[in-house]
Amino acid sequence: MIEARNLCKDFKTPVVPEGRFSGIRTLFSREYRLKEAVRGISFQVKQGEFVGYIGPNGAGKSTTIKMLTGILHPTSGEVTVGGWNPHRDRQKAVRQLGVVFGQRSQLWWDLPVKDSYDILAQMYDVNPADKKERLDQFAELLDLHEFWDTPVRKLSLGQRMRADIAAAMLHDPELLFLDEPTIGLDVHAKLNIRRFLRKLNEDFGKTILLTTHDMDDVEQLCNRVMVINHGEMKYDGTIGRLREMIGLPTLIRVKFRGDFQVPEDLLRISPSLSFNVTQIEGDTVTLEANRREISTIDIIRVVGDWGEIDDIAMEEPEFEEVIRSFSAS
Numbered sequence: 001m002i003e004a005r006n007l008c009k010d011f012k013t014p015v016v017p018e019g020r021f022s023g024i025r026t027l028f029s030r031e032y033r034l035k036e037a038v039r040g041i042s043f044q045v046k047q048g049e050f051v052g053y054i055g056p057n058g059a060g061k062s063t064t065i066k067m068l069t070g071i072l073h074p075t076s077g078e079v080t081v082g083g084w085n086p087h088r089d090r091q092k093a094v095r096q097l098g099v100v101f102g103q104r105s106q107l108w109w110d111l112p113v114k115d116s117y118d119i120l121a122q123m124y125d126v127n128p129a130d131k132k133e134r135l136d137q138f139a140e141l142l143d144l145h146e147f148w149d150t151p152v153r154k155l156s157l158g159q160r161m162r163a164d165i166a167a168a169m170l171h172d173p174e175l176l177f178l179d180e181p182t183i184g185l186d187v188h189a190k191l192n193i194r195r196f197l198r199k200l201n202e203d204f205g206k207t208i209l210l211t212t213h214d215m216d217d218v219e220q221l222c223n224r225v226m227v228i229n230h231g232e233m234k235y236d237g238t239i240g241r242l243r244e245m246i247g248l249p250t251l252i253r254v255k256f257r258g259d260f261q262v263p264e265d266l267l268r269i270s271p272s273l274s275f276n277v278t279q280i281e282g283d284t285v286t287l288e289a290n291r292r293e294i295s296t297i298d299i300i301r302v303v304g305d306w307g308e309i310d311d312i313a314m315e316e317p318e319f320e321e322v323i324r325s326f327s328a329s
């Protein structure tokens with residue numbers, strides 16, 4: 001569905017001279033600063049995947065998305081979307097693409113929501129029967145009816161986002177790019193959006209690439225995550241494997257039935273076992289383990305000798321922490 005090969009994007013910005021009339025002198029300046037925003041990124045996204053594209057501010061996420069959607073031309077490298085070059089074959093590529101920028105609406109600010117859909121249907125040449133069928137479906141799934149006749153500028157952020165996602169899907173593209181779709185939304189609105197995106201992916205087979213700073217979005221929706229930092233791809237795989245690679249400790253809470261005994265010499269033997277007891281409270285012992293170094297089975301085997309295990313709960317490190325630690329490395 002998407003193929004990016006050695007994608008690079010450099011920005012050349014004029015260096016602003018110091019002193020008086022710097023604005024005017026900038027116009028004639030021959031000095032430029034080079035910013036390598038994206039540096040040799042390669043990846044493939046297959047049909048039906050739901051991929052999170054994440055990284056710290058300024059990492060190069062938006063620049064990549066802009067190259068994939070044909071808004072920016074790569075400095076070097078190749079990209080195809082559904083077999084088309086998004087820059088050269090813009091018309092054909094955009095037919096397969098829906099794009100949602102959380103910070104910007106593609107709807108007409110002063111028009112009622114339904115009028116924007118009329119215009120978009122014309123632009124994309126969607127026939128009236130298909131338009132009606134899709135809008136009926138989206139209206140039900142996203143509760144669009146409650147603001148059908150309201151001008152876009154009067155919508156709440158959550159309503160606007162629902163309206164924007166429906167707009168992006170009106171021409172039934174196979175691929176959806178979302179840039180921060182849940183930014184600024186309350187918990188309830190986020191849940192609504194996530195539920196709809198999951199449905200698009202699972203029931204309608206749409207391929208989705210999601211850029212977000214909200215790690216819950218990624219954790220709840222994406223089966224694959226790509227991490228970019230300083231314009232380079234640092235990781236491409238599952239969230240689980242990313243956690244393991246970073247090796248942040250997993251918290252394991254073991255609840256015992258009846259008496260139990262934590263060995264006194266545990267502190268001495270724990271380095272070889274690669275886990276620590278961090279708390280003993282009532283019938284529950286909390287351990288911190290690095291799952292890169294010790295398997296869950298080994299932990300249960302050791303802890304099972306202390307008493308009769310009633311329940312075990314694992315708390316993986318916060319995903320945000322994983323990313324922070326990854327970006328710093």
Ligand SMILES: Nc1ncnc2c1ncn2[C@@H]1O[C@H](COP(=O)(O)OP(=O)(O)OP(=O)(O)O)[C@@H](O)[C@H]1O
Nearest residue numbers: 011013035037055056057058059060061062063064
């Ligand atoms: N038009 C431009 N001209 C010059 N530099 C740019 C331009 N667009 C982006 N950059 C620079 O390229 C780098 C990557 O920017 P980009 O917007 O792709 O990052 P991002 O990962 O999307 O960040 P954020 O999460 O903050 O949106 C940044 O250093 C940014 O300042």
